[in-house]
Amino acid sequence: MRDVLLQHPAKVRDWREAAIQPDRLTLSAQFYNEAFFSLLIYNPATSENSEVTGKMRCLSLSMFRGRARAGSVDDSASPPPYTVSDARAAVPAPKTSGHRVFFGRIIHSKSLKEVEILPQASLGVDDKGRIRFLDGSVASAAEACAKHAGFAHAETVTLKPLQFLFPGLIDTHMHAPQYPNLALGMEGDLKEWCENWTDPMEASYADTSKAHRVYREMVQKELENGSTTVAYNSSIHPAATNVLADVCLEFGQRAVIGKLCILVGSTHGNWEASAEQSITDEAQVVRHIRAIDPAGELVMPCIQPRAGSYVPPHLMAGLGDLCRSSEPVRVQAHMCETPLEVQNMHALHAGFASYADMYDHHGLMGPRTILAHCIHLTERDMQVMAARRVGVAHNANSNTCLTDGWCRVRTLLDRGIKVGLGTDCSAGYSVSILNAMRQASNVSRHLTIHTGDPAWKLAFEELVYLATMGGAEVCALDHKVGNFEVGKAFDALLVDVGLDDNVNTNGFEHDDMALLKKWVFMGDDRSIRKVWVGGRLVAGKDLKA
Numbered sequence: 001m002r003d004v005l006l007q008h009p010a011k012v013r014d015w016r017e018a019a020i021q022p023d024r025l026t027l028s029a030q031f032y033n034e035a036f037f038s039l040l041i042y043n044p045a046t047s048e049n050s051e052v053t054g055k056m057r058c059l060s061l062s063m064f065r066g067r068a069r070a071g072s073v074d075d076s077a078s079p080p081p082y083t084v085s086d087a088r089a090a091v092p093a094p095k096t097s098g099h100r101v102f103f104g105r106i107i108h109s110k111s112l113k114e115v116e117i118l119p120q121a122s123l124g125v126d127d128k129g130r131i132r133f134l135d136g137s138v139a140s141a142a143e144a145c146a147k148h149a150g151f152a153h154a155e156t157v158t159l160k161p162l163q164f165l166f167p168g169l170i171d172t173h174m175h176a177p178q179y180p181n182l183a184l185g186m187e188g189d190l191k192e193w194c195e196n197w198t199d200p201m202e203a204s205y206a207d208t209s210k211a212h213r214v215y216r217e218m219v220q221k222e223l224e225n226g227s228t229t230v231a232y233n234s235s236i237h238p239a240a241t242n243v244l245a246d247v248c249l250e251f252g253q254r255a256v257i258g259k260l261c262i263l264v265g266s267t268h269g270n271w272e273a274s275a276e277q278s279i280t281d282e283a284q285v286v287r288h289i290r291a292i293d294p295a296g297e298l299v300m301p302c303i304q305p306r307a308g309s310y311v312p313p314h315l316m317a318g319l320g321d322l323c324r325s326s327e328p329v330r331v332q333a334h335m336c337e338t339p340l341e342v343q344n345m346h347a348l349h350a351g352f353a354s355y356a357d358m359y360d361h362h363g364l365m366g367p368r369t370i371l372a373h374c375i376h377l378t379e380r381d382m383q384v385m386a387a388r389r390v391g392v393a394h395n396a397n398s399n400t401c402l403t404d405g406w407c408r409v410r411t412l413l414d415r416g417i418k419v420g421l422g423t424d425c426s427a428g429y430s431v432s433i434l435n436a437m438r439q440a441s442n443v444s445r446h447l448t449i450h451t452g453d454p455a456w457k458l459a460f461e462e463l464v465y466l467a468t469m470g471g472a473e474v475c476a477l478d479h480k481v482g483n484f485e486v487g488k489a490f491d492a493l494l495v496d497v498g499l500d501d502n503v504n505t506n507g508f509e510h511d512d513m514a515l516l517k518k519w520v521f522m523g524d525d526r527s528i529r530k531v532w533v534g535g536r537l538v539a540g541k542d543l544k545a
């Protein structure tokens with residue numbers, strides 16, 4: 001006899017038909033698209049949990065619960081309507097402590113200069129998904145359990161020889177509605193790409209059902225590629241943006257989300273009716289996100305002027321007011337992507353010494369501001385950016401695909417400006433932050449080729465930092481995620497470079513750093529076996545096995 005616990009009860013919103021009877025739970029569902037599901041089955045006879053996971057378009061299953069035998073169930077009874085609270089009330093809590101101890105190779109970034117590799121260490125995660133200890137002095141998971149108070153009955157996981165734990169990757173710039181356009185439109189520059197591909201695609205999200213379809217697939221793909229935190233740009237539509245926030249919360253992805261604000265400079269009707277409407281809709285999205293996740297545990301709102309060339313002064317001022325009245329709220333915007341974009345900003349906003357001065361004048365520059373690109377900066381821009389402690393999303397793939405230019409990451413780091421990596425899909429063609437690391441490495445080397453100065457080259461340790469801790473700083477989440485410091489949330493990947501992947505581990509690797517480099521430069525989602533966000537298992541290839 002078994003009991004059934006819906007591990008992710010939020011998903012039941014999509015159940016079309018389901019029922020709980022005294023002795024049996026019957027579920028059937030149909031989805032807009034393939035959806036990930038996870039059920040935790042509790043067996044009271046053995047006090048064990050087993051997890052059933054997979055991907056489905058529809059599901060119909062029946063499971064027996066309680067002490068009644070199958071033969072005693074009256075199948076002719078009409079099932080009562082299903083509710084989430086029914087499911088929660090019907091099931092006993094699992095009888096484990098909920099704490100976990102991992103033992104094996106653990107890798108994370110401590111600074112721009114240091115990647116810490118612990119070949120044999122244990123990491124303790126409590127039942128709230130917080131890291132309680134990282135201990136390199138024990139020889140086994142059992143020893144760690146015995147040593148650390150409260151972990152005596154923890155679940156233990158011992159990693160295999162070619163596995164390691166790595167912090168969740170952080171994508172500091174991604175356009176959710178552009179996901180269907182991946183790999184398309186590289187023929188043109190930024191302006192042509194926007195007019196031919198982006199504007200019509202983004203405008204199509206007036207149809208909210210499209211947001212349901214695309215965002216579920218897109219968030220799942222981001223998670224499978226190891227992005228546990230993503231700063232998303234949405235479209236101008238509040239309903240579609242709210243769907244994105246709902247999906248991130250449901251799938252368990254940490255996300256910064258705002259509605260895009262556009263009044264001028266766009267095509268295909270991809271603009272808003274008025275500044276007042278734009279501000280009202282942005283405020284509504286902020287309220288929605290705070291209603292579904294009041295503590296901002298996973299989903300956090302942001303104010304999102306697309307760029308200076310799309311938002312005239314009266315709307316920019318209104319967004320600055322909204323930012324002040326919505327504290328603490330984040331800001332996402334584009335800045336200095338191409339020389340033409342900078343020129344168009346100055347034409348719309350007369351009298352400013354720099355692009356950064358314009359955003360700063362309207363109160364949009366601060367430690368929770370994420371600025372995408374920042375390629376064609378002036379000295380004055382960088383002074384304002386450093387003073388306001390903003391963060392930069394470096395989108396090397398996108399900048400190359402649209403021939404925008406080379407972001408001078410070395411200069412930004414030297415000025416103490418925070419930098420993280422972004423995929424900037426669909427101007428970038430890959431949702432993978434591993435790919436973003438390779439592209440950032442290449443762009444930094446192109447600068448060396450161009451100038452003859454080796455100082456532009458980003459070291460491997462710096463790439464690891466930008467992809468994890470740097471991204472956390474840019475998203476103003478470095479107190480919470482980015483590495484395995486005690487007290488942070490367990491946002492992590494279980495990586496296996498010994499499986500059938502593109503990584504050519506062959507025994508010639510002379511140390512663990514070599515394994516890490518091979519994964520970063522050759523790995524993909526196949527080697528990401530498990531993905532946790534805040535301790536919750538949300539994705540990974542092992543879930544599909």
Ligand SMILES: [Zn+2]
Nearest residue numbers: 175334372424
């Ligand atoms: Zn962008």
